[in-house]
Amino acid sequence: xxxxxxxxxxxxxxxxxxxxxxxxxxxxxxxxxxxxxxxxxxxxxxxxxxxxxxxxxxxxxxxxxxxxxxxxxxxxxxxxxxxxxxxxxxxxxxxxxxxxxxxxxxxxxxxxxxxxxxxxxxxxxxxxxxxxxxxxxxxxxxxxxxxxxxxxxxxxxxxxxxxxxxxxxxxxxxxxxxxxxxxxxxxxxxxxxxxxxxxxxxxxxxxxxxxxxxxxxxxxxxxxxxxxxxxxxxxxxxxxxxxxxxxxxxxxxxxxxxxxxxxxxxxxxxxxxxxxxxxxxxxxxxxxxxxxxxxxxxxxxxxxxxxxxxxxxxxxxxxxxxxxxxxxxxxxxxxx
Ligand code: HPA
Ligand code: ZN
Numbered sequence: 001x002x003x004x005x006x007x008x009x010x011x012x013x014x015x016x017x018x019x020x021x022x023x024x025x026x027x028x029x030x031x032x033x034x035x036x037x038x039x040x041x042x043x044x045x046x047x048x049x050x051x052x053x054x055x056x057x058x059x060x061x062x063x064x065x066x067x068x069x070x071x072x073x074x075x076x077x078x079x080x081x082x083x084x085x086x087x088x089x090x091x092x093x094x095x096x097x098x099x100x101x102x103x104x105x106x107x108x109x110x111x112x113x114x115x116x117x118x119x120x121x122x123x124x125x126x127x128x129x130x131x132x133x134x135x136x137x138x139x140x141x142x143x144x145x146x147x148x149x150x151x152x153x154x155x156x157x158x159x160x161x162x163x164x165x166x167x168x169x170x171x172x173x174x175x176x177x178x179x180x181x182x183x184x185x186x187x188x189x190x191x192x193x194x195x196x197x198x199x200x201x202x203x204x205x206x207x208x209x210x211x212x213x214x215x216x217x218x219x220x221x222x223x224x225x226x227x228x229x230x231x232x233x234x235x236x237x238x239x240x241x242x243x244x245x246x247x248x249x250x251x252x253x254x255x256x257x258x259x260x261x262x263x264x265x266x267x268x269x270x271x272x273x274x275x276x277x278x279x280x281x282x283x284x285x286x287x288x289x290x291x292x293x294x295x296x297x298x299x300x301x302x303x304x305x306x307x308x309x310x311x312x313x314x315x316x317x318x319x320x321x322x323x324x325x326x327x328x329x330x331x332x333x334x335x336x
Contacts, residue, residue, distance in 0.1 A: 008291045011305060012329045014095040014312035015088060015276050015287050017220050017243035019139070019169065020077075020119065021068045021101060022279025023084040032070040032079070040070065052282055057201050057252050058171055064282060068104050077118025078125075085126035085134070087280070091288035094326065097317060099137040099167050102152050103144055112155040120162060135317055137195060139167035140183065142175035149183040153190075164317050165193035167220065168210075172202040177209040177216075184214040193217045193317050195243075199224035200254060204231050211240070218243060218315060223254055226262055226269075236270035241315030246294040247285045248278035258297035267304060274312045306334045 001009070026048035033040045042048045054060040071077060081098070088096055098119070105115050119136065126132045138156055140149040156163055166187040168180055177184075177196050184194055198210040200221035207225045210216045211234075222242035225231045235242070244263060249255045255262075266273040275294065280286045285293065295305060313326040 004295065005288070005292060007302065007333075008288050008295070008305060009090075009092040010333050011092060011309045012094045012313075012326055012333065013092055013287055013291075013309050014097070014274075014316045014318075014326070015093050016097050016218065016241070016274055016312060016315060017099070017245055017276035017278055018084070018096060019064075019099045019101065019279050020081055020084060021071070021104060022064060022283075023087075023281050024067055024071070024080055025083065025281045028080065028083055029067055029070050032072070032076050036070060036072045036076070038070050038072070041066075052251075052284075054252055060252055060279070060282060061170060064279065065104055068101075069108065071105065071115075072110065074114050074118040074121070077115055078121045081119050081122030082125060084280075085122060085130055085132050087286050089126075089130040089132055091286050093132060093287050094329075095133045095135075095313070095316060095318060095322075097135045097137055097164065099139045099169065101139050101141060101169065102155065103141045103148060106152070106155065112152075113158075116156075116159050116162070120159075133318075133322075135164040136162060137165045137167045138163050139169045140180060141170040142168050142179065142197075143171040146179060146183060149180055150186070153183060153186060160190055160192070163192065165195055165217070167194075168196035168198075168214075169220070172197060172200055172206065176202070176206050178213045181213045184216075188215065195220055197221055200252075204228035207231060207235075211235075211238075217241075217317075221245065221249075221254075222271075223249065223262065225271075226265065232269050232271065236272075239272055241272045241274060241311065242266065243276050243315075244273045245276045245278035245283075246290050246297075247280075247283040250293075251283040258293055261294055261298060263294050263308075264298045264300060264304065267307060272311050272315055273308065274315055275308050302334070306330060306336075 195218040
């Protein structure tokens with residue numbers, strides 16, 4: 001391990017943008033397919049990895065939803081999340097706010113309770129055994145209807161105390177945030193925090209909508225906000241957290257190459273950017289890999305890396321006293 005990698009791993013970090021279904025590694029996909037007697041259209045782990053070449057978000061989503069089909073039982077969801085927590089802990093992640101897509105599972109006959117109870121079991125184990133705290137973000141699939149999102153919010157009712165926020169993911173183009181204005185208002189009325197993918201493939205207008213119509217607490221991705229100077233100024237002024245995902249941006253062709261990634265432009269513009277892995281099993285890297293790849297490609301300084309790590313806690317949904325404790329731990333590693 002070289003000095004950069006060592007520094008990145010030792011920095012306490014929060015992951016704020018992680019789809020738990022996107023942490024399904026091909027090895028576990030095969031193991032679960034076998035355990036559940038499900039056939040998958042691949043002969044080997046290598047063949048699965050070979051299929052992971054995407055030219056846009058939809059390309060990826062088609063494969064990602066198909067892969068999630070091996071997840072059947074509470075134990076499957078627990079094993080999936082536990083594998084993520086082990087990997088994240090090894091990267092120096094001490095807090096994770098994980099998204100899950102209930103509709104990906106309920107639409108194929110898996111009960112909402114099966115999904116969330118498996119995830120909650122892993123979250124409890126991760127806290128006691130690995131010392132990682134976590135929160136749940138329930139994401140609505142934006143290619144489905146408002147009515148379907150309301151139905152999902154209703155199914156979540158018995159577990160609302162265990163869910164911190166709602167999110168909005170899946171196919172962005174053609175499904176603007178405003179489509180879910182009423183569902184997000186209902187979620188807010190229930191005391192949930194709000195976040196939405198915006199500006200990954202969608203235009204700056206979608207970022208405005210997420211802010212103004214949904215009233216989000218965070219923006220997931222937000223890359224295309226950079227096309228609008230007034231929007232950048234407003235995001236900076238508001239201290240709005242952007243959950244940026246460099247390797248995802250590369251693999252989904254949001255950027256042509258990492259050398260052209262705007263992470264340092266975001267920081268220079270005063271944007272509260274964070275580094276996250278999005279769907280690490282599909283995009284070739286967990287949190288530390290994302291820090292490292294973009295640090296090397298853009299020549300980020302140690303001070304930049306410290307800022308990004310601090311932003312991950314100040315942008316989290318943790319209470320202020322927990323944020324303060326993590327900031328002290330970062331300062332100790334940074335030698336501040
Ligand atoms: N964008 C939208 N939906 C998603 C993503 C993403 O990057 N990952 C998983 N669902
Ligand atoms: Zn995402």
